[in-house]
Amino acid sequence: MKLRNGNEIPDIGFGTWKTPNDEIALKAVQCAIDCGYRHIDGAYIYKNEEMIGKAIRNCGIKREELFITNKVWNSQRGYQSTLQALDRSLETMGLDYFDLYLIHWPANSLMYENPVEVNRQTWQAMIDAYKQGKVKAIGVSNFRIHHLEQIMDMEIIPMVNQIKYHPGLLQKEVVDYCKENDILVEAYSPLARSALLDNDIINELAQKYHKTPSQICLRYIYQNDILPLPKSVTPSRIQENINIFDFEIGKADMDRLDALKVDYELQDPDTMER
Ligand SMILES: NC(=O)c1ccc[n+]([C@@H]2O[C@H](COP(=O)([O-])OP(=O)(O)OC[C@H]3O[C@@H](n4cnc5c(N)ncnc54)[C@H](OP(=O)(O)O)[C@@H]3O)[C@@H](O)[C@H]2O)c1
16 A cells, blocks of 8 residues: 555554563564564554564564554653654664654543644654654554544644554544545554454355455455554464455445444543543
8 A cells, every 4th residue: 555655555564462572572573574464563552662673673574675653652742752752662672763653642631731732742743753754654543533633734644544443343434534635544453352253244254255254354444445453463363364365355245344233342532531
């Protein structure tokens, strides 16, 4: 896929939330690289930057062939502290730059007197880091339309919005807004943290296409021009989750998935007290 600044971003990313900061991270990332992933999604708050960084440095693939994402955490918002957070994450991971740096969550009025100003200052730091070349692309995460609109008049607009997205949770309004503004949407929790994998319709389609329920979810997301970020530390699942580029879900089945009703959890960024 392509970002609005022309940079390429690999079609699927490897999630690392809840991956422990030990041998497990080293093995999971190496397995992902061996299976063909070139895009790793990380964050300061995942508390595993050290081992994920080590795995990336030692994986045997040239840095320029990899696409590494990191995110500035809520306690690091604001102009100066965002720039400091970026330097700190780069140092912890032992890297010279990130391919993509995101604001993890927008600021809200429960936490700040003037959240709009906080979001704008944080975004200004992202712009400046981008201009300095410390990050090759910049974006946001968990932003709804009104959060995006707080920064859309600034010199550079987000290239990515990473949101929770899976069959049954389509966040249509914000997705449409992003597509209209050429902001790539990335899907986190694309398997609903595995809650979707015993869904009857998804299992029926898995049988029909000779694929697994996970592959149906990820392929559906990809066919909606959204970039899936599945996480696993299990080698067979890491391999399974990238094998989604050799089949196509037909229109009628895409329509069935569009209409899927499932229970889901979605954190409202405006009511989060952190
Ligand atoms: N920006 C944000 O606020 C935000 C929030 C959440 C997540 N994310 C990013 O998005 C990534 C993915 O989201 P997520 O970790 O919440 O959820 P997910 O990818 O939907 O699900 C991960 C869970 O599903 C299991 N799993 C993975 N593949 C499977 C398969 N083929 N069959 C059966 N089970 C499978 C994993 O188990 P094992 O690992 O035990 O195999 C893990 O428990 C995160 O790791 C992170 O990088 C971002």
